[in-house]
Amino acid sequence: METRTLGKDFTVSAVGLGCMGFSHAYGAPTGHDEAVAAIRQAVEIGYTMFDTAEVYGTADDPHANERLVGEALAPYRDKVQIVSKFGIHFAESDTPNKPLIPDARPETIRASVEGSLKRLGTDRIDLYFQHRIDPNVEPEVVAGVMADLIREGKILHWGISEANADYLRRAHAVCPVTAVENRYSMMARQYEELFPLLEELNVGLVAFSPMANGLLTGRYGKNDRFDPKLDYRSNMPQFTPEAADQNRQLLALLDRLAGEKNGTPAQISLAWMLCKKPWIVPIPGTRKVERMKENAGAARIHLTAAEVAAIDRALDETPMSAVFGGSRIVEKA
Numbered sequence: 253m254e255t256r257t258l259g260k261d262f263t264v265s266a267v268g269l270g271c272m273g274f275s276h277a278y279g280a281p282t283g284h285d286e287a288v289a290a291i292r293q294a295v296e297i298g299y300t301m302f303d304t305a306e307v308y309g310t311a312d313d314p315h316a317n318e319r320l321v322g323e324a325l326a327p328y329r330d331k332v333q334i335v336s337k338f339g340i341h342f343a344e345s346d347t348p349n350k351p352l353i354p355d356a357r358p359e360t361i362r363a364s365v366e367g368s369l370k371r372l373g374t375d376r377i378d379l380y381f382q383h384r385i386d387p388n389v390e391p392e393v394v395a396g397v398m399a400d401l402i403r404e405g406k407i408l409h410w411g412i413s414e415a416n417a418d419y420l421r422r423a424h425a426v427c428p429v430t431a432v433e434n435r436y437s438m439m440a441r442q443y444e445e446l447f448p449l450l451e452e453l454n455v456g457l458v459a460f461s462p463m464a465n466g467l468l469t470g471r472y473g474k475n476d477r478f479d480p481k482l483d484y485r486s487n488m489p490q491f492t493p494e495a496a497d498q499n500r501q502l503l504a505l506l507d508r509l510a511g512e513k514n515g516t517p518a519q520i521s522l523a524w525m526l527c528k529k530p531w532i533v534p535i536p537g538t539r540k541v542e543r544m545k546e547n548a549g550a551a552r553i554h555l556t557a558a559e560v561a562a563i564d565r566a567l568d569e570t571p572m573s574a575v576f577g578g579s580r581i582v583e584k585a
């Protein structure tokens with residue numbers, strides 16, 4: 253797979269692998285041996301960047317995903333980039349999509365990085381994201397801790413997830429930010445207003461949920477149902493029966509483009525952002541090796557600037573349902 257450089261010098265595969273779904277949020281966790289084998293197969297396919305977080309886990313093991321990713325990637329450690337995150341924990345809730353409580357106090361960050369390094373079985377985290385902005389901690393404080401961790405060699409790069417312009421600019425002035433990790437897809441384009449600042453500061457974009465939690469693959473229909481106890485999609489507006497009707501034209505657009513480019517809807521949804529900016533790296537999550545191969549193939553589809561602009565205009569004019577915008581953030585449980 254071709255590579256891309258985020259920030260000054262963080263070179264990764266053009267498409268990364270979001271690993272959360274192996275353990276968290278998308279139904280029952282994948283069996284351990286099957287998950288390890290799938291992640292290792294992703295390396296063989298050409299993936300080098302693997303995204304996890306300290307809070308991706310199960311009821312029995314709240315940190316299961318980091319342990320899984322660390323074990324799976326141990327034989328390839330010097331060939332891959334491990335991405336993890338700090339700064340949130342979950343509030344108690346009866347729904348699978350629990351509210352988030354941000355906590356970016358320096359002492360919390362220190363405890364988090366040590367825990368993640370141990371679970372991942374590594375001496376450094378290649379890219380360490382603040383998972384959500386903590387309104388009670390100034391960006392300069394967080395960036396100062398990141399600068400210390402970089403000097404200590406515990407992390408190599410840092411970034412901010414769901415960043416806004418003011419926070420990014422202030423944090424970057426203290427310790428250069430390599431990338432932001434924001435929700436971005438054909439159905440969620442609000443962060444395009446941040447693009448000029450990303451280019452000004454030479455900050456990359458790691459795009460999570462790049463296929464709107466799977467909807468843009470075209471593989472889900474009106475009758476699909478999800479486990480209300482274990483699957484976030486059970487509460488997502490784009491997966492309601494009404495949304496299936498509202499998104500019909502959008503999925504037809506993807507089908508048409510896929511036919512023109514000899515690809516699939518999933519590949520078009522990724523190629524659209526890959527061809528928009530050279531500093532965007534999507535991290536679609538999947539547990540299936542066939543889908544990993546398909547998603548990696550998006551990097552081989554070329555769209556001209558004119559074609560990307562035409563798709564943007566079509567998206568502007570195409571009716572679509574609401575799309576999941578992220579877990580609710582609360583200040584305390």
